[in-house]
Amino acid sequence: MGIPAQPVRLLSEKTRASAVLYEEATRSMPGGVTANIKHFDPYPLFMKSASGAELTDVDGNEYIDYNLCYGALMLGHGHPRVMKAVREQLEQMGTPVFGTPHALEMEMANKLISLYPSVDSIRFTNSGLEATMFALRLARAFSGRHKVAKFEGHYHGGYDQVLISVHARKRKRNTPPEVRADSMGIPKEVQEQTVVLPFNDWETAEPILDRFREELGAVILEPVQGGFIPPKPQFLRNLREYTRRHRIPLIFDEVKTGFRMGLAGAQGRYGIIPDLTALGKVLGGGFPVGAVGGRREIMELTSPVRHGDVLAGDREAKGEEVLFHSGTYNGHPTILSAGWATISVLEESGVYTAVEEAAHRLREGMEEILNRYGFAARTVGDGTIFNLVLGEHPVTEIQDWLRSDLSLRRRLDHLLLEKGIYLKPLSRFSLSTAHNAAEVEETLNRFEAGVKQLKRG
Ligand SMILES: Cc1ncc(COP(=O)(O)O)c(C=O)c1O
Known part of the structure; x- marks a missing residue:
């Protein structure tokens, strides 16, 4: 062009x-x-x-x-309330970040649990990309299967597994979308683990799901494509029923729609509850953030209380039995104070x-x-x-x-x-x-x- x-x-x-x-x-x-x-x-x-x-x-x-x-x-x-909250938070703490647990991350976790119907338990990340990546790892670990289904044109961050067919190419109606890497450097073996579905076209999507369902460890989608193409209600219902029936964890990537389609995101607006939800963008009040929340039994896989991991070193690390999740800045208090102020305004x-x-x-x-x-x-x-x-x-x-x-x-x-x-x-x-x-x-x-x-x- x-x-x-x-x-x-x-x-x-x-x-x-x-x-x-x-x-x-x-x-x-x-x-x-x-x-x-x-x-x-x-x-x-x-x-x-x-x-x-x-x-x-x-x-x-x-x-x-x-x-x-x-x-x-x-x-x-x-926004004056966001600016003030950040200034005050820095003043009170005397540092931008503690590098330890603190009360605000727990308060924010509780806030998100109260707002998002799918969320029983939550972890913070530093970006939307990290959130969807972590959600996929959780889903795969929970299901014990490794392929991931995503939708043509849907963006979840620029990493190998999902930077596939984000750039949609014209195709005939009711034909399956191509599976195509959107970047150099994506290994073929990773691309082969990704299945691509057409959004809002259940007749074409279902046979593809049928073909791969025994291998699918997750289905991830933007519930509103690109933030602007709304889901057909029956399409979303079909997807939820199908994934539930076949025990494939369904992930809503609400990085764009979270706090935009209302306080409870697209899941609140359309009344469809995924197994896991990725958040980002608005949640950070202008600072980089992400979060993953979902069913407790899935989220608990990452608890260091079950087993240590390579960084949670005071318990025995059993790589195959623990789901690794860490990040130097996860739950950053200055960022969460901006997010908290943002949500307080939105709740009015x-x-x-x-x-x-x-x-x-x-x-x-x-x-x-x-x-x-x-x-x-x-x-x-x-x-x-x-x-x-x-x-x-x-x-x-x-x-x-x-x-x-x-x-x-x-x-x-x-x-x-x-x-x-x-x-x-x-x-x-x-x-x-x-x-x-x-x-x-x-x-x-x-x-x-x-x-x-x-x-x-
Ligand atoms: C739906 C969706 N998921 C994930 C991401 C990645 O988020 P981030 O840019 O914070 O890594 C984006 C970013 O635009 C997004 O729109």
């Missing part, structure tokens, strides 16, 4: 300082970035400050932020309704503007995250998204950046409590200016 020339030229004219920094960054970091997701053409924008729903770049341009650190900032940037009555209403108003407004200018378009999503689809057809799976006009969308996204709407091109829109009615109206004004320009070609 080529870079759209005119929108890029307009954006480049006002982001010269970003271009200079980027050029410099390419000399010290591969591709000028320290996470590939942060790259886009012609160069990523460098930010210098943020407040509420707004980002300011190094050239002084202001943007209404719909990326929100890939959805993590449910309260927007620099009416908070989700307000963000969802803002999302609804924005979606309606964008659709109305695009249709008025003669573009076939719709928004897709549920709750506080949605995506914009340019094309005639409804989107219920990733294949529909691939059939939409992605190059027109890319052109629009560059125009929106130039007009002051921040979004990683082709990515979803996430809203926060900072996106109030005024922000939404201003977004729609800028959006209309972008669409007008798109129409002019």
